[in-house]
Amino acid sequence: MRHDAPPALCPTLPLRFPPPLGGTAGTSFKPAHLPAILAEPPRRGFFEVHAENYMGAGGPPHRQLEAIRKDHPLSIHGVCMSIGGPQPLDRDHLARFRNLVARYQPSLVSEHLAWSTHDTTYFNDLLPLPYTAATLARVCDHIDQVQSAIRRPILLENPSTYVAFRDSTMSETDFLRAIVSRTGCGLLLDVNNVFVSAVNHGFSPQRYLADVPLAAVGEIHLAGHSVQTDDDGAPLLIDSHDGPVADDVWALYAGLIAQHGPVPTLIEWDGNIPDWPVLQAEAAAAQAILDRHAKAPAPEIRHAAA
Amino acid sequence: MRQPEPSADYAAQFAAALLTPERAAPAAVIGPRGNAAARRFNVYRNNVTVSLIESLIAIYPAVQRITGPDFFRAMARAHVRETPPNSPLLFDYGRDFPAFIAAYEHAQAMPFLPDVARLERAWLDAYHAADAAPLDAAALAAVPPERLAELRFAAHPATRIIRSNYAAVTIFSANRSDAPVARIDGSVAEDALITRPADDVVVRRLPPGGADFASRLIAGQPLGAAAGAAFGTAPDFDLATNIAGLIEAGAFTDIRFEDA
Numbered sequence: 001m002r003h004d005a006p007p008a009l010c011p012t013l014p015l016r017f018p019p020p021l022g023g024t025a026g027t028s029f030k031p032a033h034l035p036a037i038l039a040e041p042p043r044r045g046f047f048e049v050h051a052e053n054y055m056g057a058g059g060p061p062h063r064q065l066e067a068i069r070k071d072h073p074l075s076i077h078g079v080c081m082s083i084g085g086p087q088p089l090d091r092d093h094l095a096r097f098r099n100l101v102a103r104y105q106p107s108l109v110s111e112h113l114a115w116s117t118h119d120t121t122y123f124n125d126l127l128p129l130p131y132t133a134a135t136l137a138r139v140c141d142h143i144d145q146v147q148s149a150i151r152r153p154i155l156l157e158n159p160s161t162y163v164a165f166r167d168s169t170m171s172e173t174d175f176l177r178a179i180v181s182r183t184g185c186g187l188l189l190d191v192n193n194v195f196v197s198a199v200n201h202g203f204s205p206q207r208y209l210a211d212v213p214l215a216a217v218g219e220i221h222l223a224g225h226s227v228q229t230d231d232d233g234a235p236l237l238i239d240s241h242d243g244p245v246a247d248d249v250w251a252l253y254a255g256l257i258a259q260h261g262p263v264p265t266l267i268e269w270d271g272n273i274p275d276w277p278v279l280q281a282e283a284a285a286a287q288a289i290l291d292r293h294a295k296a297p298a299p300e301i302r303h304a305a306a
Numbered sequence: 307m308r309q310p311e312p313s314a315d316y317a318a319q320f321a322a323a324l325l326t327p328e329r330a331a332p333a334a335v336i337g338p339r340g341n342a343a344a345r346r347f348n349v350y351r352n353n354v355t356v357s358l359i360e361s362l363i364a365i366y367p368a369v370q371r372i373t374g375p376d377f378f379r380a381m382a383r384a385h386v387r388e389t390p391p392n393s394p395l396l397f398d399y400g401r402d403f404p405a406f407i408a409a410y411e412h413a414q415a416m417p418f419l420p421d422v423a424r425l426e427r428a429w430l431d432a433y434h435a436a437d438a439a440p441l442d443a444a445a446l447a448a449v450p451p452e453r454l455a456e457l458r459f460a461a462h463p464a465t466r467i468i469r470s471n472y473a474a475v476t477i478f479s480a481n482r483s484d485a486p487v488a489r490i491d492g493s494v495a496e497d498a499l500i501t502r503p504a505d506d507v508v509v510r511r512l513p514p515g516g517a518d519f520a521s522r523l524i525a526g527q528p529l530g531a532a533a534g535a536a537f538g539t540a541p542d543f544d545l546a547t548n549i550a551g552l553i554e555a556g557a558f559t560d561i562r563f564e565d566a
Contacts, residue, residue: 055395056434057463060505080394086317093394118321120392124361125353130316130334162349163335165316200346202338231337231345238349 021046021073021107021219023262023294025286027279028269031064036276042071045283046107048266051078054104055096065104075108075219075266076101077188080122083142083156084129085115098149108219108264110155110188111146113139113176130165131175136182143183155186155218160193160225160239162200172197173211180216187213189263190221191253192245196237200230205252214260222253222286223268242271244282254289262290323347324354325387358386361396362403366426368481369407369419381410397434400427418472418492425478425498425509428466432500432507435464440503440556446549453563455530459523460560464502467512467521471495475511503556510555515540516548520557 026046037043047068054061068074078097081089101109114126129135147153158176170178176187189212198205224243230236245253245267257263267282319332331347362382363370370378385406391399404423407413440462449457468474475496480487497517500509512520519536523529529549536543552558 052394052396056397058437059432059434059464059502061434062437063505082394086315090394115317117394118317121321122391122394123321123324123354124357124391124394124396125350127317127320127350162346163331163337163343165334166336166340167316167334200338228349229345231342234338236346236349 021075021264023290024073024264025283025290026073026075026264026266027283028267029065029068030269030273030279031061032273033276033279034064034067038067043280045287046073046075046264046266048075048077048108048268051076051097051100052080054100069104069106073107074104075110075264076104076106078109078111079126080116080124081111081142081146082115082117083111083146084113084127084135084139085117086135086138087118089142089145090117094146094149097146101150101152108155109150109152110157110219112157112159113179114159126159128159128161128163128165131168131170131172133169136170136175136178140179140182143179143185147183147185153183153185155188156180157188157190157221158193158197158212160190160196160200160237162236162238164201171211173208173213177211177213180213185216186218187216188219188221189214189217190223191256192221192223192225192249192268193239195246195249195252196225196239199235199237206255209252209256214256217263220253220256220263220265221268222249222265222282225249240271241268243269245285250285253286257289257293262294265290320350324351325390327351355383355386358390358399359383361391362386362400365397365400365430366403366423368426368478369423371481372416372419372422372477373413377412381407381413384410397430403427418470418474418477421468421470421472421474422478422481425468425470425474425500428468428498428500429507429509432464432466432502435462435502438462438464438559441553441558441560443550443553445561446553449561455528455533456563457529458526458562458564459529459558460526460562461524462501462556462559464500464507465524465557466498466500467517467524468498468500469517470497474498475509478509499552499555499557501555501557508555510551513540513544513548515543516551519543519545519548520552523552524557 024045026048029047029049049065054065112126115129116123116125116127156179180187194205194208198208222245223241224245226238226240228236228238265286267279267286269279316334319334323329323332331344335343335347337343337346359379359382385403389402404420404427407423408420413419473490473492473494473496475498476490477492480490497512498509499512499520515536518539519532522532522535533545
């Protein structure tokens, strides 16, 4: 396989080391918010972008991402690697992903436990997979390929699902634990996805959180969901990302942080995008929970009085 | 006999049913306690179809404004089912949509619509095109007049020409914002030059002969041949104004004398 050199860094973008995120809250970056973001002094917190939106050759998207990355930590979140699919990864897409990570040096890189491409058709959705020994082996092989391409571990996001598979032989948490131990990847724990799947499949979200390998969690996602009904008239939650985080999800999140300490937390909001202050307020709510459980800060070094 | 790997075809089963509403949900999927999951599977069908329709709305906002949202959604749904994307980069999707519109039975009363769509597709290609510094107008002044006819231009990666037998540029421009649209005579032929001189994509109308001239220069033909073609189309073609206009629009990045 030919390895193209990553594109040269834009000379106007002096990249510092990717800043550690610590216990900070971030938001999805939406270009419509850029003027409002740049009008304020750089804020505490990070921004997350979908990798595929920045895979064009040039133009305004890269100017916008450079402007964000200059003063804020960045998280690059891939949505179409199709890690959970039965077919080999798309080598062109993997190369684009590698180049994007090399160019913007994000603090976090993540992808999904899902698939989105079959044969040559791209379905633009995060589709589910059965949890079996065979799918586990293939998912691990795909994660190995991504991690060796970008030369760093990724965080793998737990899915929200609407159906289960007759053939599954493992629970999702056992599947995730096995992936973490085999590949060395971390987890992006989407607490809204846990809640959505728990309601949809009738399991306890607290039990899921007790079973998931929390030591591997490097980022948390929070998002809004909507409510429909299933074939039997029971509530079916849809991971719609188009509104505020639900109270139940806030409660799960607060319990998790209280028990395990702060983890970088992202507010995802992709549809019916609100004005920047609304999104910022949602992130501030997460930040307040993180700060409440932050370790005591290291004592400041005091300079001798002159 | 070796058993096939259980559920190895989960993706094939999903793929066959996702864009085909008349097909049953895959046999492998279940709801809680093994119940039927047809409505549950429909969430995925809906996500796929609606998100792809919305990606076409994002690429073709003027077409949607002209047709109205309900017409557009029905037309886009038919296109999504017939021609789903074959790349995860959705800003590359919809290249076949203008041809689909041209053949779409219910759009025949709007013969200008495919050209407006081609303009919108070209706008997005220009938006994502590679970055390059446009040619400095001063570079041309340094060329000895006797060598001008042999001069060739390198097109900027964003530069596009779209030709139309209808008033596609006027219709496009009037419908890319929410401002009220005055009555437009759609039957006037218009050619568009699309460029991205700095960060903003610019769409302008070319004068008669201008598209013949610009497309030859973009293809790497020498200035003399391009001008000859333009005069052939439009005897009153203004060479100096056209070349200055193209350079000012950022259509080129470089000049040279040899054939590339």
